[in-house]
Amino acid sequence: MDMLQAPHTWSGIEMALWDLIGKARSAPVWSLLGYKKAHKKMPYASVLCGDTPEETRALGKAAREKGFRAAKFGWGPIGRGTLKDDEDQFAAAREGVGKDGILLIDAGQIWGEDVDAAAARLSSLEAQNALWLEEPFQGYAYEAYAALAKRSPRVKLAGGEAAHNYHMARHTIDFGHVGFVQIDCGRIGGIGPAKAVADHAVARGITYVNHTFTSHLALSASIQPFAGLEAHRICEYPMEPKQLALDIAKNPLVPDANGELVLHEGPGLGIAVNTTGIRKYLVDVEISAKGKRLYTTPKL
Amino acid sequence: MDMLQAPHTWSGIEMALWDLIGKARSAPVWSLLGYKKAHKKMPYASVLCGDTPEETRALGKAAREKGFRAAKFGWGPIGRGTLKDDEDQFAAAREGVGKDGILLIDAGQIWGEDVDAAAARLSSLEAQNALWLEEPFQGYAYEAYAALAKRSPRVKLAGGEAAHNYHMARHTIDFGHVGFVQIDCGRIGGIGPAKAVADHAVARGITYVNHTFTSHLALSASIQPFAGLEAHRICEYPMEPKQLALDIAKNPLVPDANGELVLHEGPGLGIAVNTTGIRKYLVDVEISAKGKRLYTTPKL
Numbered sequence A, B: 001m002d003m004l005q006a007p008h009t010w011s012g013i014e015m016a017l018w019d020l021i022g023k024a025r026s027a028p029v030w031s032l033l034g035y036k037k038a039h040k041k042m043p044y045a046s047v048l049c050g051d052t053p054e055e056t057r058a059l060g061k062a063a064r065e066k067g068f069r070a071a072k073f074g075w076g077p078i079g080r081g082t083l084k085d086d087e088d089q090f091a092a093a094r095e096g097v098g099k100d101g102i103l104l105i106d107a108g109q110i111w112g113e114d115v116d117a118a119a120a121r122l123s124s125l126e127a128q129n130a131l132w133l134e135e136p137f138q139g140y141a142y143e144a145y146a147a148l149a150k151r152s153p154r155v156k157l158a159g160g161e162a163a164h165n166y167h168m169a170r171h172t173i174d175f176g177h178v179g180f181v182q183i184d185c186g187r188i189g190g191i192g193p194a195k196a197v198a199d200h201a202v203a204r205g206i207t208y209v210n211h212t213f214t215s216h217l218a219l220s221a222s223i224q225p226f227a228g229l230e231a232h233r234i235c236e237y238p239m240e241p242k243q244l245a246l247d248i249a250k251n252p253l254v255p256d257a258n259g260e261l262v263l264h265e266g267p268g269l270g271i272a273v274n275t276t277g278i279r280k281y282l283v284d285v286e287i288s289a290k291g292k293r294l295y296t297t298p299k300l
Helices: A005-025 A053-065 A083-097 A115-119 A122-127 A142-151 A166-174 A191-204 A216-226 A243-247 A275-281 B005-024 B053-065 B083-097 B115-119 B122-127 B142-151 B166-174 B191-204 B216-226 B243-247 B275-281
Strands: A042-048 A070-074 A102-106 A132-134 A156-159 A180-183 A207-210 A234-238 A285-289 A292-296 B042-048 B070-074 B102-106 B132-134 B156-159 B180-183 B207-210 B234-238 B285-289 B292-296
Touching (some): A005 A216, A005 B005, A042 A053, A053 A083, A070 A083, A083 A102, A083 A122, A115 A142, A132 A180, A142 A166, A166 A191, A180 A191, A191 A216, A207 A216, A207 A234, A216 A234, A216 A243, A243 A275, B005 B191, B005 B216, B042 B053, B042 B102, B070 B083, B083 B102, B083 B122, B115 B142, B132 B180, B142 B156, B142 B166, B166 B180, B166 B191, B191 B216, B207 B216, B207 B234, B243 B275
Parallel strands (some): A042 A070, A042 A234, A070 A102, A102 A132, A132 A156, A156 A180, A180 A207, B070 B102, B102 B132, B132 B156, B180 B207
Antiparallel strands (some): A285 A292, B285 B292
């Protein structure tokens, strides 16, 4: 089951509280977490694979032209066709991102717990010099992760986005032996537990990465837990946001001329919420019990 | 986080669907799961420890007088006072349940992940011949479970009630090395995933037990997944149900003269729901969005 309405809602509240504390203390959230500095990150363009290698190549080139030096290609046809189909996709992704670009592949849990099916792709991932293979298996399949990690000394495994509490993330590291732990602050319970995972990643000598595909408010929140970890450079950057994700922030986070990302200097999360811009998404809802009104959508 | 409204709701729906299929096919749920027979279970009276050893002794005697040959004592003072306090509680519990009774102790996660604190109680649990020590740690603390299991060859560990999916239960067995895996059908996603855990327990040579502290509808559902496993004898029996838990069933499950429990013969879950009896618990709720009524509490 992956019915996480309560953890998602709670996570949103937790992140908003950090923003509030930061604003009350005129301090960025990362400083409240004990970091001395917010280091620049290397954002990777996160895109879905094209249906054909040609489309995937074009997506990689487009990301490159937008200034990204890293790109992740995922889901779509991966694991759904032949071994050769996947090899062609990986090769096209490499061509698109360029020889010197950072190439990441996201299998979107396609192999369930089938270690051999995933392992069959390792040599072509190595040939394309992929930095990581993400979510080959279900989030809970720690044994499968560990077995594949053992067979893949060069291409590290990435996983953890499914973690909806600190413990699951820790197990993904300690039992699953991932090389990159990917944490979604909007799912794990917010910034507090995400920071605890970052600490655990440092202790275990693996790399922390954010998992973010929604708004720039979420993006800022997701970078705070590892903002001060200079060696944990790479960060996910949503490339195909929904309009709501754009409308919510007055000051989105945009990579600089070097393709690097730096958090805004403002207090809290540093993102100015555009309450006017999101007004049109509000849905009038009413909930009452025993004839008493318990909830009405507030005015913005 | 332990905010499991969605898994709990889903579990209720899943169990109701098994009941419905069983009624449509005139077959008990356990037969739909592939079992040839529903074996008798040995219900244990599940009670909270008294504040003093005297109270705990009296609770054990009361359970014994009601015909129970097994009793579980939990929570309350355990782990909150001195080592001696716990020893006195365990001794009183043994006296209450009698020399030939089955004694179970439930620590209610009191030691977090502190293996040494739990291990300090092992010798007195052994001295009282306790069958199991339940939930010494948080549900996700598989490493702590494994470490304690290694130090406790005689008193087996019991755990798993926190599992809200099949994977968590499997990890409690494979990483936590419990001797008894306790599954709550109302939390794990219903009868289907619970049966998968029972199969895994059989494959691993450990014992499956239900976790139930609510209604007799839930009790019947919770026994179905291991009804056909003759060697998995012991079953939890809620001793201190809320009035709603009693009012919901016209034909509660009551131990026989030998203190054994057998499922009703009727199809599905075999429990007749008393819709009249639970009418008084209904709360009138209305939910509307965009002026359209989405939900209104139905009439019973």
